[in-house]
Every structure is written in structure tokens, then in C-alpha cells.
Amino acid sequence: MLRSSSSISRLPLDFLAYKYFADLNNSKLAVQQSLALIGFINPSRRLCDSLTSEFSFPYDLISSINTCFSVLACKKIHAQVIKTLNYRDGFIGDRLVSLYTKLDHLQYAQNLFDEMPDKDLVSWNSLISGFSKKGELINCLNALYRMRLEMGLGPNEVTLICILSACTDTGAFLEGVYIHGIAVKTGLINETKLVNSLINIYGKFGCLDLARLLFSTMQEPSLVSWNSIILVFVENGVSDEAVRMFNMMKRVGVNPDQATIVTLLQGCGDIGIINLAETMHGYILRAGLDENIAITTSMLSLYSKSGKLDSSKMLFEGMKDPDRIAWTAMIGGYSMHGRGKEAIKYFDLMVKRGLKPDHVTFTHLLSACSHSGLLIEGKRYFDTMSSVYGVEPKLDHYSCMVDLFGRSSCLKEAHDLIKKMPMEPNHGVWGALLNACRISNNVELGKEVAEKLFILNPYDQRNYVMLSNIYSAAGHYNDALKIKSLMKKRGVVRTVGCSFIEHRNKIHRFVVGDRSHQETHGFYLKLDELIKKIEVVGYKPMTKLVLHDVNEDVKVEMIKEHSEKLAIAFGLLVTEEGVPLVITKNLRICGDCHSMAKFVSLTEAREIIIRDVKRFHHFANGLCSCGDYW
DNA sequence: AGGCGTCCAA
Structure with a gap:
């Protein structure tokens, strides 16, 4: 993998011109000619004149570099350096290398670097850091090799920190481990910041034990070390461990900061962490952090993830000066709850206030359109996002659009959009199309798309399940069975659907046909009673959804014991009249359970909120907030 | 004097 020369291609003419003129002399003309030849500048009259008058080397140059935001300005400074032929004064060469990479000009950075005399370690680090920020891992490793x-x-x-960050960004686990090895060999493993980076990368790749081990060997973990290990646990869904670390850090006298709080708030949505949100809220108030915009935004987002969109809105309205991220969080909240019109309203308002939406804002906006079936609006925003708002559509945006077309039964449009994509579609895009095939009952295309997905992500169970559902819905039970055995053969495990409901500071978990709960007898009776009652007002079990080729009665029984239904029956059994039920489902809600929840909300006069893996469903008076569109 | 680690929306 390591090669002796840079993999950045260079244009020989540029290089020679640069070298020739830079070495020749430092006359004004030579500088201009060299810069023009290698394409560094367009030597307008004004620029030529400014070269002699604008800077008096080196201190003005250094200060100008800090306020340099354009490539042209950078080139002007560079020109001055070439003229005086002194890269070491004020470390101007190193600064320029960083600057060029920040401005996305890796090739210029590399050229300049190669020309610099007296390179030291920091010069190499400047180059490696530049590569790292652009995700150029190979170039990083290459430079590491070349410097030796x-x-x-x-x-x-x-x-090593720079290279590790490139490993994290590009998903290069083995290279990360290789860097860990170098750290050990060179004795750099005692450096706190380096260990923080290692903890981070092991966390990103799910190696909790390694991350924990590294942390425990640290002599004196810094605040960032604590934040990093807490993040590792939160990211991997073990927030209770994160809470333990949080308490421990306070005990040893390290003061949590904004990052700590924001990270833990992220973990508050996890199942099983009932009191964490309250704990955090108390801490935030005591520490006087309730005005902090990042923390408020995290809280806002947490509320909408917990089904309390009204609270999100209140928090948002109380914000003094919401930034793009806060607005985006709000749009995301409306999207998740299927309130597309309001998402659009907030988007338009945000633009009116002079804030510039970014690619995340558009992801939420488009997914809001998709979740609400706003085909025309979604198309309009997608078509104008680049021309009007200057945001180039990325993979996520294409996924949203494929989803939107698919849910609106425009399978052909969805497929055509993929064919027109300027980049290679990823599993998100194909996955959306597979779901579209399910909605349109298109077995042929579904099979084709699933084959692609099986190659891209052979261990993702969702694709297998989706294809098997498509087959079953079309009555092709044999093909459905074949998919199941294929999963078995490949060792792909199907996620068991389960529903959770919180009651009296305890999480109650149900799987299909669950009889392990101590209230089993009670809520099964309740369930029977509910079904009888809703059948009177028109509920019919959607047995078509049962994938097995069994007779109708068995199908009815199978569907009746779905985890969502058990959670609803349990919830109605143990709560007071009028208390809304809040249920979480680890997969997408099943169509029959959706129908059942609608009827129950009517006959029992109860609000039911089900958060599934995709979005929220608010059931009330026999209707769902999603308008049966999900 | 220059290069570096965690965190808010996906």
C-alpha cells in the first residue's frame, strides 16, 4: 500500500515552470510570469501592482494569512514568498501548506511543500494534516513513509493523531490499528491526546473493550479523555455505562463541559435510561448551561425524539438567536412526526431570516416531504436546492427523493432518478427503491434491486426481510422460503421485533407472543376484549401480511400477538384513563398493528404514540398523524 | 511564532 512517491498527480509543465522561475531570481516580472504559468494567478494589472505594496515581510504576511479566506489571497501571499525565497521566516511555508489544504487545493499544497527547503517535522505534519482533513488516508500514510x-x-x-483522524473518516480500521502499533513502538502511547484519538477510533468501530482498556491505562485522563470514553458508550448504545463514567468523572473532580452534556443528552433517548434526562436537566440548570445554544439544541432534539414536539417548539421559541443547527433540528422534529407542511413552513421562515440551509437541512426537509407525501413540494425543493440555495444534492438527498417517489407509487420516476444520478448509488438509495418495489408490488424489479443490495451489504437483514415480504405479498411463498434459507446459510440473523413501554420507572419489553411478563394473563384478556370491541366498529385483521403459508385462522392468531398489540393492551391495563400511551418499536410498525391502534384510540378514547424506527405515529380518535402514509 | 484530540442537526 505504501508507495515511494505521492499519488497526487502533477502537471510536469507547471512544476518545471514553478521551479525554474522560483530559482531564477526574485524579480517582480519573474514572479508574475511563474505564477501565471503554473496557473496560480491570473496576473491582472492590479494584482501585479499590489504585490510590491501590500505586504512588508514577514509579520504582515503572517497576520494576513490568518484572515485569508480565498485562494486568490493565498496565492498573493505565496507569490510574495516566492519573490523573497524565504519559507522559514515566520514558518510561512508551513502556514501556506495548511492554508492551501483548507482551501481545498491539495495539489498546490503538495507543490509548495516539495519546493520548501529546510522541512522539519512540523512541516510534514502540516502536509499530513491537510491530507487528513480531506480524507486522503493513502497520502497520509505515504507521507509518513516518505518522511522517514x-x-x-x-x-x-x-x-499520528492526524492520520488516525483520516482512518476514522474513511472507515479504515486496520490502518488505525497499525497506527496504534506505531504509537506503542515509538513510546508515544503515553501521550494523552493520542490515546484520546485511539479511544475514539475504537469506539467508532465498536471495540468497546479496547476503548475501555485504553482509557483505564491512562495516568491522567483529561476532560477530553472523559468525554471521548463517554461518547464511545453513548454511540454504541450502552448509555448506562456512559452515566457511570459521568458520575465517576465528577467524583474524581473533573468538571463536565458542553461536550459532556451534549453527548449524554444524545444517550437520553436510549431505552432503559429513564431518569437520565431528568438528571441531565438538573445538572444543566445547576451549572447555568441552560442558555447554551448547543445544549438547548440537543434538548430540543431529545424532546422531539421522545414524542414531545410541543416541548421542542417551546424550547425553540425561547431561544434568543437560533442558528442554522437549531432550525434544522426543528425541521427534523417536524419531519420525524410526519408534519411536512410545518417543516416546510419553518424552512421558508429560516431562509427568510437570512440563514443559509445546508445539506442536513435539506435531508430533513426532503424526508419531511417524503413522510407526508408532499410530492410536488419535495420535487420543487430538490430541483432548486443547488441553483437557489447552493447545496449540491448528495446521496442522502437522492435516497429521500427515491423514497418520496416510491411512497407516491411513482416507481418509474424513482428508478429513472437513480439512473440519472451523477454518483454511484449506495445502499440507502437502493434500499429506498426496494421499499418502493414493496409498495408497488413489483416483484421483478424488487428481485433485481435486492440482488444489488445483497452484494453491497450481505449481512444487512433488512434487505432479505424486505424481499421475502415482497414475495409473500405476491403469494410466492416458495421464493420467500428460499430467501429465509439463504439468510440462514449466510448467517444473517433476523432482528426480532419488540415493543417497549415505560411504566413506573421500569421498561416493559414485549416480543411477539410474549408470555414471560408477570401480567401476561391480565393483558391477554385485555387484548381479547379490545379486539372484540374494535371488530364491531370495522377492524379486520390484515392476514395478508402473514408470511407463512398457513390457513386463515392461524394467521389471525399469529397477527394478534404482535408485540405492538401486547404493549398497547398492557398499557391500557396499567394506566389511568386518559393518559397517553407512549410505545417504542425497534422496527417499522406493522400495518395491522397500525390499523388496530387507530381503532383502539377511538373505542378507548386514548391517545397512543408509537415511535418506530423511522418516525412517530400519533393515534387519536381513530386516525393517525401519518395519514396512513409511511 | 507553525502542526493535533471529544461535542449540537443526519
């Missing part, structure tokens, strides 16, 4: 080969230089902790 050409100058006998070994890395320091900064070098």
Missing part, C-alpha cells in the same frame, strides 16, 4: 525515507524523520504524536 527522505529525511530519517519519525512521527510525533501530532502526526
Whole structure:
């Protein structure tokens, strides 16, 4: 993998011109000609004149570099450096290397770097850092190799930190481990910041034990170390461990900061962490952090994830000066709850206030359109996002659009959009199309798409289940069975659907046909009673959804014991009249359970809120907030 | 004097 020369291609003419003129002399003309030849500048009259008058080297140059936001300005400074032929003054060469990469000009950075005399470790780090920020891992490793080969230089902790960050960004686990090895060999493993990066990367790849081990070997973990290990646990869904670390850090006298709080708030949505939100809220108030915009935004987002959209809205309205992220969070909240019209309203309002939406804002906006079936609006925003708002559509946006077309039964449009994509579609895009095939009952295309997905993500059970459902719905039970055995053969495990409901500070968990709960007898009776009652007002079991080729009575029985229904029956059994039921489902809600919840909300006069893996469903008076569109 | 770690929306 390591090669001795840079994999950045260079244009020989540019290079020669640069070298020739830079070495030749430092006359004004030579500088201009060299810069023009290598395409660094367009030597307008004004620029030429400004070269002599604008800077007096080096201190003005250094201060100008800090306020330099355009490539042209950077090139002007560079021109001045070429003219005076002094890269070391004020470390101007290193600064320029960083600057060029920040401005997305890796090639210029590399050219400049190669021309610099007297490179030291920090110069190499500047280059590696630049590559790392652009996700150029190969170039990072290449530079690491070259610095030893050409100058006998070994890395320091900064070098390794930069490379690790590139490993994390590109999903390069083995390379990360390789860097860990170098850290151990060079003795750099005692550097706190480096260990923080290692903890981070192990967490990102789900190696909780390694992350924990690294943390426990630290002599003196910093605030960031604590934040990193807490993040590892939250990201991997073990927020109770995160809470333990939080308490421990306070005990040893490390003061939590904004990052700690924001991270833990993220974990508050996890199942089983009932009191964490209250704990955090108390802490935020005591620490006087309730005005902090990042923390408020996290709270806002947490509320909408917990089904309390009104609270999100209140928090948002109380914000002094909501930024793009806060607005985006609000749009995301409306999207998740299927309130597309309001999402659009907030988007338009945000633009009116002069805030610039980014690609995340558009992801939420488009998914809001998709969740509410707003085909025309979605198309309009998608078509104008680049021209009017300057945001280029990415993979996520294409997924949303495929989803939107698919749910609106425009399978052909969905497929055509994919064919027109300027980049290679990923599993998200194909997955949306597979779901579209399910909605349109298109077995042929579904099979084709699923084959692609099986290659892209052979261990993702959702694709197998989806295809098997498509077959079953069309009555092709044999094909459905074949998919099941294929899963078995490949060792793909189907996720068991389960529903959760919170009651008296306890999480009650149900799977299909569950009889392990101590209230089993009670809520099964309740369930029978409910079914009888709703059948009178028109409920009919959707037995078509049962995938097995069994007779009708068995199908009715199978569908009746779905986890959602058990949770609803349990909830009605143990709560007071009029208390809304809040249920969480780990997969998408089943169509029959959706219908059942609608009827129950009517006959029992109860609000039922079900959060599934995709979005929220608010059932009341026999209707659902999603308008049966999900 | 220059290069570096965690965190809010997906």
C-alpha cells in the first residue's frame, strides 16, 4: 500500500515552470510570469501592482494569512514568498501548506511543500494534516513513509493523531490499528491526546473493550479523555455505562463541559435510561448551561425524539438567536412526526431570516416531504436546492427523493432518478427503491434491486426481510422460503421485533407472543376484549401480511400477538384513563398493528404514540398523524 | 511564532 512517491498527480509543465522561475531570481516580472504559468494567478494589472505594496515581510504576511479566506489571497501571499525565497521566516511555508489544504487545493499544497527547503517535522505534519482533513488516508500514510525515507524523520504524536483522524473518516480500521502499533513502538502511547484519538477510533468501530482498556491505562485522563470514553458508550448504545463514567468523572473532580452534556443528552433517548434526562436537566440548570445554544439544541432534539414536539417548539421559541443547527433540528422534529407542511413552513421562515440551509437541512426537509407525501413540494425543493440555495444534492438527498417517489407509487420516476444520478448509488438509495418495489408490488424489479443490495451489504437483514415480504405479498411463498434459507446459510440473523413501554420507572419489553411478563394473563384478556370491541366498529385483521403459508385462522392468531398489540393492551391495563400511551418499536410498525391502534384510540378514547424506527405515529380518535402514509 | 484530540442537526 505504501508507495515511494505521492499519488497526487502533477502537471510536469507547471512544476518545471514553478521551479525554474522560483530559482531564477526574485524579480517582480519573474514572479508574475511563474505564477501565471503554473496557473496560480491570473496576473491582472492590479494584482501585479499590489504585490510590491501590500505586504512588508514577514509579520504582515503572517497576520494576513490568518484572515485569508480565498485562494486568490493565498496565492498573493505565496507569490510574495516566492519573490523573497524565504519559507522559514515566520514558518510561512508551513502556514501556506495548511492554508492551501483548507482551501481545498491539495495539489498546490503538495507543490509548495516539495519546493520548501529546510522541512522539519512540523512541516510534514502540516502536509499530513491537510491530507487528513480531506480524507486522503493513502497520502497520509505515504507521507509518513516518505518522511522517514527522505529525511530519517519519525512521527510525533501530532502526526499520528492526524492520520488516525483520516482512518476514522474513511472507515479504515486496520490502518488505525497499525497506527496504534506505531504509537506503542515509538513510546508515544503515553501521550494523552493520542490515546484520546485511539479511544475514539475504537469506539467508532465498536471495540468497546479496547476503548475501555485504553482509557483505564491512562495516568491522567483529561476532560477530553472523559468525554471521548463517554461518547464511545453513548454511540454504541450502552448509555448506562456512559452515566457511570459521568458520575465517576465528577467524583474524581473533573468538571463536565458542553461536550459532556451534549453527548449524554444524545444517550437520553436510549431505552432503559429513564431518569437520565431528568438528571441531565438538573445538572444543566445547576451549572447555568441552560442558555447554551448547543445544549438547548440537543434538548430540543431529545424532546422531539421522545414524542414531545410541543416541548421542542417551546424550547425553540425561547431561544434568543437560533442558528442554522437549531432550525434544522426543528425541521427534523417536524419531519420525524410526519408534519411536512410545518417543516416546510419553518424552512421558508429560516431562509427568510437570512440563514443559509445546508445539506442536513435539506435531508430533513426532503424526508419531511417524503413522510407526508408532499410530492410536488419535495420535487420543487430538490430541483432548486443547488441553483437557489447552493447545496449540491448528495446521496442522502437522492435516497429521500427515491423514497418520496416510491411512497407516491411513482416507481418509474424513482428508478429513472437513480439512473440519472451523477454518483454511484449506495445502499440507502437502493434500499429506498426496494421499499418502493414493496409498495408497488413489483416483484421483478424488487428481485433485481435486492440482488444489488445483497452484494453491497450481505449481512444487512433488512434487505432479505424486505424481499421475502415482497414475495409473500405476491403469494410466492416458495421464493420467500428460499430467501429465509439463504439468510440462514449466510448467517444473517433476523432482528426480532419488540415493543417497549415505560411504566413506573421500569421498561416493559414485549416480543411477539410474549408470555414471560408477570401480567401476561391480565393483558391477554385485555387484548381479547379490545379486539372484540374494535371488530364491531370495522377492524379486520390484515392476514395478508402473514408470511407463512398457513390457513386463515392461524394467521389471525399469529397477527394478534404482535408485540405492538401486547404493549398497547398492557398499557391500557396499567394506566389511568386518559393518559397517553407512549410505545417504542425497534422496527417499522406493522400495518395491522397500525390499523388496530387507530381503532383502539377511538373505542378507548386514548391517545397512543408509537415511535418506530423511522418516525412517530400519533393515534387519536381513530386516525393517525401519518395519514396512513409511511 | 507553525502542526493535533471529544461535542449540537443526519
